[in-house]
Every structure is written in structure tokens, then in C-alpha cells.
Amino acid sequence: MYRAKTTIEQWRILQAVVDFGGYAHAANHLNKSQSSLNHAVAKLQDQLDVKLLEVKGRKAFLTEAGEVMLRRSRHLTQNVRDLEELAANINQDWEPEITIAVDLAYPKKFLYPALKTFYPASRGSRLRIIETVLTGTEEAITEGWADLVISPMMPRGFLGEPIAECSLHPVCHPQHELASLEGPVDLNDLQQHLQLVIKDTSKTPNEKQGWLKSEQRWTVSSFETAIDLLLENIGFCWLPDFIIAHLVADKSLHRLAIKGSSLRPVICYVVKPKPDSCGPGTNLLYQTLIQQSAFNTSFQE
Structure with missing residues (x-):
């Protein structure tokens, strides 16, 4: 089994040294001693056997190899941050994944602005958009396999908000x-x-x-x-x-x-098949679809 030679903290320190233009400013930002940062970067270079930084005067500059490694490391630390945020969201009952079934009869010119608005507040939730037609759309509601359904039909016993025609x-x-x-x-x-x-x-x-x-x-x-x-x-x-x-x-x-x-x-509705079990992400997307709908003005009256 592969064991990493380096740590996430080492890469974060390297990024801080570059972003703040040297060890002194990075140490102040990270609330660490300058010597600990020097040691962390030196150890990182030794473990990789690659020269990442070179100091000229009082400033640290990336080597050519360092620029490549730093760029890749930012993806790594961002992924770790996203992973930690996702874990926190799960603990707060924020859904890791939301499934929305969209009937082909729905004009998607209303869907895309709503998704664009929802994305910054989505907290890393994955979104599954599944296109359905006719009875397939009805099944998404009656069987409850989707968290939200945009449907031109309303099965008996369910309610929805009209969002397009x-x-x-x-x-x-x-x-x-x-x-x-x-x-x-x-x-x-x-x-x-x-x-x-x-x-x-x-x-x-x-x-x-x-x-x-x-x-x-x-x-x-x-x-x-x-x-x-x-x-x-x-x-x-x-x-x-x-x-x-x-x-x-x-x-x-x-x-x-x-x-x-x-x-x-045809009037299209947004439906919550299982309204009592909807999480905060599903409810937010539901409200966003209504706000971005063709009938938005009527909802505000």
C-alpha cells in the first residue's frame, strides 16, 4: 500500500510562503515561527528530492519544478478542504447528493439560471440531473427515487408549484x-x-x-x-x-x-416527492427553482 512521503500541512506552508512573498510574512499569517516554516519546506524538498524554492535576498522564489508542484498542490489542498466541508455538511444533515428528475417538456432556459444561482450555496453537494418522459416522470414522483421532480403532470396525492408553461x-x-x-x-x-x-x-x-x-x-x-x-x-x-x-x-x-x-x-410543476425527508440543500434548490421560474412575478404578488 502506498504511503505518502509528504503532508497536507507541508504543502499549505509552501503555498503560504509563495503567496505572502517569504517566510516572515507567511509565519505571521499562519501564526507559526519562521524557523518551523523553514524546516517544513526544507523537509518537503528533501522528501521529494526536488528543489522547490530558492531564496534571493529576503524573498523566496519558485523554481520551474516548484511552479508545477505548487499548481498541483493547490488542487490537493482544495480537495481536502472540500472533503472536510462535505463531512461537516453531512453532520449537519446537508445532503452529499441531490437527484432532480426533469421532464423533457420543461423549458431548460429556466433550469440553468436556477442551477447557476444554487451552485455557490450548494456546499459541495453532487447534483444528478436525470431527464425523464411521460410515465417515467410520474414514477420519479410516485416511487420517490428523485429528491425533486419537474413534471408536466401531477399524480394523485402529490402537490407541486407551477414554474413554467x-x-x-x-x-x-x-x-x-x-x-x-x-x-x-x-x-x-x-x-x-x-x-x-x-x-x-x-x-x-x-x-x-x-x-x-x-x-x-x-x-x-x-x-x-x-x-x-x-x-x-x-x-x-x-x-x-x-x-x-x-x-x-x-x-x-x-x-x-x-x-x-x-x-x-402544458404546465410544469416542481414537486418534492418526499417533502418530510427533504434536506436543506433540496429545499434550497426547490425555492431557487421557484424564484427563477416563469411565474416568479405571480409568486411575489
């Missing part, structure tokens, strides 16, 4: 047969054409949601794949407006008008 629109290629029909498209017309469907991430998918009456269906795992197929003039698909707006605007895709309904409005 969007709408799903049926689209196809401008040269698709459906795009050439005059007037609104009849549902019978849709049933005769290939429909692209986003894969349900549930362990036991239950295709009960959405319009799924087409005899022909291709299932894909992402919006990006669906769009790639649409751009090749393959099938039609219901997609969120925030995904397709620019493609419809530049006429790469055609938005279908359908008799009875040309869009499906």
Missing part, C-alpha cells in the same frame, strides 16, 4: 403530404401517417398519454432525433414550442393545423 404542437416537414392538405388536418388523415413518439422512460411504459392513434409509430429517445427525422421528411411529431419555434420560423418545419386542437398546453 409551454405547448406541444404537431409538426412535419414542409414537403410532407400532411403539409400540402388544404385547411385544418382531420384526425383521420393523421392516423394514416407515421408518428414519431418520444420514448417513455418508465421501467414499465404505459402509452396512455398524448395522441397515439397512428397505426405507424417510430419511438425515439430524444427531441433531437425526432427533429432530425422530421427534417428528412419522415413522419410527424408533437413537440414543445420552445424546441421548434426557430425551425418553424425559418420554414424548416411546418406547424400543422388540426381540427379540434392544434396544440396541447
Whole structure:
């Protein structure tokens, strides 16, 4: 088993000597004697058999090798500091890891600013962001495997705060047969054409949601794949407006008008599946998502 020759304290002393421009100022900052710092750095160099510092006048300067070693040592001491802070946070019931399930229907332009705000206060907690769809999102709530869930549906017995809204629109290629029909498209017309469907991430998918009456269906795992197929003039698909707006605007895709309904409005909620067991980090992220939400003004009224 490997045993380290050096100690974290030796590297901290070396960093202080460099950062404060010499042994005297570093000793004052660390509340140690100058001789103890001299001894620690000298021992460090002997243990490594590498010259790290050279003294010119009253100032200590890094050698070329010392610059490389110092740079790497800062990562080491920071990791130790983070590790110690994480241990303290665990003792204070701050979660070492937070899992958030995010349905693909949620506009992530609201998610990223919230995560950016949350990060400085996250206390080193790891964050797992898992994308889900349809029943898979519902399972994240009902089975409680995620600490937070952003969902366009609310299973019975659960509560959530609305944080965004969007709408799903049926689209196809401008040269698709459906795009050439005059007037609104009849549902019978849709049933005769290939429909692209986003894969349900549930362990036991239950295709009960959405319009799924087409005899022909291709299932894909992402919006990006669906769009790639649409751009090749393959099938039609219901997609969120925030995904397709620019493609419809530049006429790469055609938005279908359908008799009875040309869009499906969606409200996304942030849900705490197990609210009584949420730790302080989860609660902070929950509040941050609400504050950064599209409905923020309504919450402040």
C-alpha cells in the first residue's frame, strides 16, 4: 500500500510562503515561527528530492519544478478542504447528493439560471440531473427515487408549484403530404401517417398519454432525433414550442393545423416527492427553482 512521503500541512506552508512573498510574512499569517516554516519546506524538498524554492535576498522564489508542484498542490489542498466541508455538511444533515428528475417538456432556459444561482450555496453537494418522459416522470414522483421532480403532470396525492408553461404542437416537414392538405388536418388523415413518439422512460411504459392513434409509430429517445427525422421528411411529431419555434420560423418545419386542437398546453410543476425527508440543500434548490421560474412575478404578488 502506498504511503505518502509528504503532508497536507507541508504543502499549505509552501503555498503560504509563495503567496505572502517569504517566510516572515507567511509565519505571521499562519501564526507559526519562521524557523518551523523553514524546516517544513526544507523537509518537503528533501522528501521529494526536488528543489522547490530558492531564496534571493529576503524573498523566496519558485523554481520551474516548484511552479508545477505548487499548481498541483493547490488542487490537493482544495480537495481536502472540500472533503472536510462535505463531512461537516453531512453532520449537519446537508445532503452529499441531490437527484432532480426533469421532464423533457420543461423549458431548460429556466433550469440553468436556477442551477447557476444554487451552485455557490450548494456546499459541495453532487447534483444528478436525470431527464425523464411521460410515465417515467410520474414514477420519479410516485416511487420517490428523485429528491425533486419537474413534471408536466401531477399524480394523485402529490402537490407541486407551477414554474413554467409551454405547448406541444404537431409538426412535419414542409414537403410532407400532411403539409400540402388544404385547411385544418382531420384526425383521420393523421392516423394514416407515421408518428414519431418520444420514448417513455418508465421501467414499465404505459402509452396512455398524448395522441397515439397512428397505426405507424417510430419511438425515439430524444427531441433531437425526432427533429432530425422530421427534417428528412419522415413522419410527424408533437413537440414543445420552445424546441421548434426557430425551425418553424425559418420554414424548416411546418406547424400543422388540426381540427379540434392544434396544440396541447402544458404546465410544469416542481414537486418534492418526499417533502418530510427533504434536506436543506433540496429545499434550497426547490425555492431557487421557484424564484427563477416563469411565474416568479405571480409568486411575489
